[in-house]
Amino acid sequence: MKKIATLLFVSILGGVLTLGSYKLFFDENPEQFLPQDSSQQNTFLPVTNNNRAYGTNVDFTAAAEKTIHAVVHVKNVAVFKNGPRSIWEYYPYNNNGGRALQGAGSGVIITPDGYIVTNNHVIDGASEIEVTLNNNKTYKAEVIGSDPISDIALIKVDAEEDLQYIPFGDSDNMEIGEWVLAVGNPFNLKSTVTAGIISAKARDLNMRDNSPQSFIQTDAAINPGNSGGALVNINGELIGINTAISSPSGSYIGYAFAVPSNNARKIVEDIMEFGDVQQGILGIRGRSLNNEIIREYDLNTSQGVMVAEVTPGSGAEKSGIRQKDIIRKIDNIEINKFSDLTGYINSKRPGDEVLVKLMRDGKEREVNVELSKLDTYRMTALGLEVANASPEELKAYKAPNGVRINRTLTDGLPSADLVGGIISEINGQNVSSVRDVEEIMQNRTRSNPIVIVFYTQKGEKQRMIWK
Known part of the structure; x- marks a missing residue:
């Protein structure tokens, strides 16, 4: 009997020791035993609900593969009927027959049947346009239409097969700091891809309220020859047409600019449907807020557009917008400066309706405005x-x-x-x-x-x- 009691006691003691050891080594408080080493943390979040990629380990290969074959080399060729004006006009093109290369850039195929978007300055003044695909096939291109003010042109080639193309993305949804790729032909180096981020949106290079521009700014390397090429997001969607660089030397120093895809798409659709650009206007003249205006009118906000004048008969007048109103938002777009306003309105057509949020006498108001035509x-x-x-x-x-x-x-x-x-x-x-x-x-x-x-x-x- 004593042996049985002893055996039972040893068994119970063993169970207690085992349970104690389990609690000691596998307690629910992991911080005591598994301290986190920040050097081992994963800095890459590959996908979120909005399909944006973050971190420094982003894989660009899929986006590059989707886009590189849809960006073409565009040559602007002038034909001199009476011969060249000088011997040097033969030299750049190295050809006979009074033909000279005026310039070269890039273009983006946007449909499988050969419609291509490029910059107006790439094809301006051309007698002939030659387009070379990534597979080295060359075609003559026809100018369908252009808009010098936005520097967008639409050309077309007739290929014997469907071409790879880049679908339009929504440039309004792009965020500052988001990864982008620039695809083009800098310095006649075909099929070049560079990476960067969106540095700013609605950038106005004119710095004038009466003629504002609205560019995407990026630090992706863009050089001469990139003009008319693609700025794409990590999904390979077109979010801009590369247009300009800001540099004393004329080459890349970290500042490059692209026409937002929403604006380019609207211009292209207008050209295809109407033959020219159908520009909708809000019907105001305005100024971006600055310290002088804020002090003069004792404003309690530092961002927005002050209405300086309302065009008679315009949608703005009909909706009740007045002088000195401060426009803060249009639809879901924040209006911090005049180029924000024009950049969004330029993606709309006459007859479109927008919701304008404004401030008047310190109170917020919302009005629906039907855009009228610029005439x-x-x-x-x-x-x-x-x-x-x-x-x-x-x-x-x-x-x-x-x-x-x-x-x-x-x-x-x-x-x-x-x-x-x-x-x-x-x-x-x-x-x-x-x-x-x-x-x-x-x-x-x-x-x-x-x-x-x-x-x-x-x-x-x-x-x-x-x-």
């Missing part, structure tokens, strides 16, 4: 406002093309006698729309005189010079 332009240097002319008006004035002089901007100017006439030419360039006028006036040399050719209401052709 007037103020030529402040001439004191004139011009509007698109109808075919009937051109016929009545015996003008082959032109815009109508709508009104004067200042009383007493000599230009008041021109009201009702048709301007057909500015500084030697034909004009057919207010966008043509806007482009010429923005790109002119300020010190040079302005020369216009116009038709009076009697159909008389005249010429006038403003110095």
